Amino acid sequence: MDQYEQIESVVRLARALHDVDWGDWTLSALRDLVDARPGWSLGEPGPFDVMIRPGTGERDVIVSTGKHGPEATRYGWASVPLPAALHEPEAFAALVEALQEVGAPVPHRGTAAAPGLRWRDDRRVMILQRNAKSVWLAVHPAPVPYVGEVAAALHDIEHGPWTLEDLRALADARPGWELDGDLLRVGGGEFPCGRGRVRLLEYAEGASLEQRRAAFGDLFDAVVGGIGDPTLHGGSADGPGVRWRNEHRLLMLRGDRRGVWLESHPTEEIENEEYRTFEWGGAWNASEPSDFGHLPYLWQLDREGPGDNPVFWPGGRLATSMKHLREALELLLTAFAEQLPAQIGNEWATFQIRSRAGAGRIVVTFDPGRLNVYAYDRAEDDPDDKAALMRDRGWQERERGCWRTSFPHPDEASAAEAARLMVDELEDWGAVDPAEDLFSADVSCNDYGWFRLTGLGVG
Secondary structure, eight states: OOHHHHHHHHHHHHHHHHTOOOTTSSHHHHHHHHHTSTTOEEOOOOSSEEEEEOSSSOOOEEEEOGGGGGGOSSOOEEEEEOOGGGGSHHHHHHHHHHHTTSSOOEEEOSSSSSOEEEEEOSSEEEEEEEOSSOEEEEEEEOOSTTHHHHHHHHHTOOSSSOOHHHHHHHHHHSTTEEEETTEEEETTEEEEEETTEEEEEEOOTTOOHHHHHHHHHHHHHHHHHHHOSOSBEEEOSSSBEEEEEOSSEEEEEEEOSSEEEEEEEEHHHHHHHHHHHHHHOSOSSTTSOOOGGGSSOSEEEEOOOSSOOOSSOOOOOBOSSHHHHHHHHHHHHHHHHHHHHHHHOSOOEEEEEEESSSSOEEEEEEETTEEEEEEESOGGGOOHHHHHHHHHHTOOEEETTEEEEEEESOOHHHHHHHHHHHHHHHHHTTOOOHHHHEEEEEEEETTOSEEEOTTSBOO
16 A cells, blocks of 8 residues: 555544443443444453454454553543555645545644644544554543643644733633633633743642552542643652653643643753752761652653653652662652552552672562562571561561562551562662662553653662
């Protein structure tokens, strides 16, 4: 199939998907969708996705449960990977031109190379997206009213930070929008705003980690429903930090203990500032305070989402003492507990800290319902007095080759206790200088994507 035929095939499929009613995105709704279209069929549902086959030579549609995994009662999004040849700039530009005949799409600058397209109605949002390797069509359920609409409008401002004048121009051009001083009103929603920032959500005073996690998760889903998956997941000690990035503009969904907002920056400017923080910040010796709580991000997850990825990545922060390592681990595990489930749902994360001096290793596994810490040090050979000592330290069970302690429903307290337990064990193995005595290994998030732990404290 030549390029012209590939583009014609994508246009036919986009036109068909443009008119699809996805209902409530349950399996029953997908069956109704397929039954209403002669020649279409539904594949055998798996635990995470199901395939819709248009049956007319067009590419299959992958419908996924998304971050809610195999326990989900409805599907979270659909996608169509497009031919690799259409990723080339000239071919992609031709595809964009052809797809403008389908409905009334809005161009959006997902990457610096060329604009994508977005089709929005009350039922769904369909997006033509591109990254450094591939191009695809994504379909998301229509997001929560107003939040997805505001996110899409802010996403499409090509510079950062935006000004109140930019927001006023948006409001003047859109029915139902009003900018009253520094308050943006969209339909029934009100969003305080300023230069380069629009607040989307304010937490109740004293909101717990669990409450913040749930509220941010719903808001994140609404923003993704409006503009598609992020380029980079992530977060700092203050709160989540999710990024939609192209070479010129960085849009961030950020949060702290008070609320969540969207902000925009010139990409090079903010990333140079962050690079300097990683390169030159931190404690120069054990007597100085650590700065893990002030890092731009403690973790990032790259799953090849839409947009332009950075060319250079800053290194992580190394702890200069075991005390600093304990602080780093406490902050990182707290961030896991609040931020990972909200962004990636029912998925697991893991990392190891190993001793350079011997076979000892600490293994951490995390999922939304449990934090597990394992100490591998030939535990099967432990005499009774060693076993009693391990239990006194806080280790719960001896398993094959290791000791394990589990923390159900991870939160700040369990993160602090896990960090203490890990550092005590590492010190017992003789670790004094984390940078010299320890190293990390087997860092992974569900075996999918590049998981960077810049706040782990060891290299």
